[in-house]
Amino acid sequence: MKAVVLFPKDRKVKVIDVPEPRLGSPTQVRVRTLEVGVCGTDREVARGEHGRAPEGEDYLIVGHECLGEVVEVGGAVKDLKPGDLVVPRVRRPCPSERCTPCREGHADFCVTGEYTERGIQGAHGFCAEFFVEDVRYLHRVPRELREVAVLTEPLTIAEKSLRQVKLIQQRVPFKGEQASHAVVLGAGPVGLLGAMALVRAGYQTTMYSHSRKPNKKAELSEALGVPYVSSEEHSVKELVKQRGQADVVYEAAGVASAAFKLLEGLAPNGVFVFTGVPPSEQLDVDEGALMKRVVLDNQVLLGTVNAAAEDFDAALEDLRHFQSKWPGPLESLITARHPPEDYAEVVDGDKKSGVKDIIVFPRG
Structure with a gap:
């Protein structure tokens, strides 16, 4: 064969x-x-x-x-x-x-x-x-x-991430009346599918990606009702000013420098999910300030890879929902x-x- x-x-x-x-x-x-x-x-x-x-x-x-x-x-x-x-x-x-x-x-x-x-x-x-x-x-x-259905496996990355985030968030025994905010870093297939899953889970979601508009990925993001912000045009501080701090950051870019910059936009009690496996990169990071912020704000940095059987089942169920809600954007991925x-x-x-x-x- x-x-x-x-x-x-x-x-x-x-x-x-x-x-x-x-x-x-x-x-x-x-x-x-x-x-x-x-x-x-x-x-x-x-x-x-x-x-x-x-x-x-x-x-x-x-x-x-x-x-x-x-x-x-x-x-x-x-x-x-x-x-x-x-x-x-x-x-x-x-x-x-x-x-x-x-x-x-x-x-x-x-x-x-x-x-x-x-x-x-x-x-x-x-x-x-x-x-x-x-x-x-x-x-x-x-x-x-x-x-x-060929998108099932990349969607399982988000499914496993959200499953773990839900477990972590149980440590906070209260929820405010305002909906939680999520930021997706990177508008590739994993990022766009992650944005769909976050919207499905009830998050007010923002896409933060490098390329300036107009571009195909920005069009797809906004077709989902997810605002697209270019990191080339707007700093993390400007992103926070526009959209607010993120209770969850879903990293799907695989670029270490971009991810660690976005840590500044994570809210108290927030969870930052790393899914990318970037090449080695020398970063200009103030390790003390980073550690201080994570400790004083009760933040969690979560790495996740691969997926279990339940995540594949969840992905297939979510694809049915996505196909009903966003048939055009989903197929256009x-x-x-x-x-x-x-x-x-x-x-x-x-x-x-x-x-x-x-x-x-x-x-x-």
């Missing part, structure tokens, strides 16, 4: 023929890949900054944001049948018996770092014509979400669909579109 692979040794991305996978146990499902999203993590993997091939192999099948169609199920699979649409989870638990999160079904909180991630870390991904997966890692997709042969140029940026690029596998 056709697959998009990375050869880590020379950092080359190619489309090659690989063996088509077959069922190996009664709980497995064979899936035809329909669409695979391309994101910043894929670019890091292609550049050799992150990830590794499976043990004993010289290439890695890339891709971790996936929508597929079931073509065959093992004898023990009861909840899926051929023709069902599915999205797979990405991370698989580590083997250590000492890792309670992995043993309890929360590999997203793995403590050993020995997990695998399909298309990223030690396991082949989904950017191939077919893949085989255990049924416990698959989520059935309602047919009406066919055109947007996907700004280009490409054949597998374009993957290298998309990940390098030569064919990158305005917001979200998708690789499509045509049915044979």
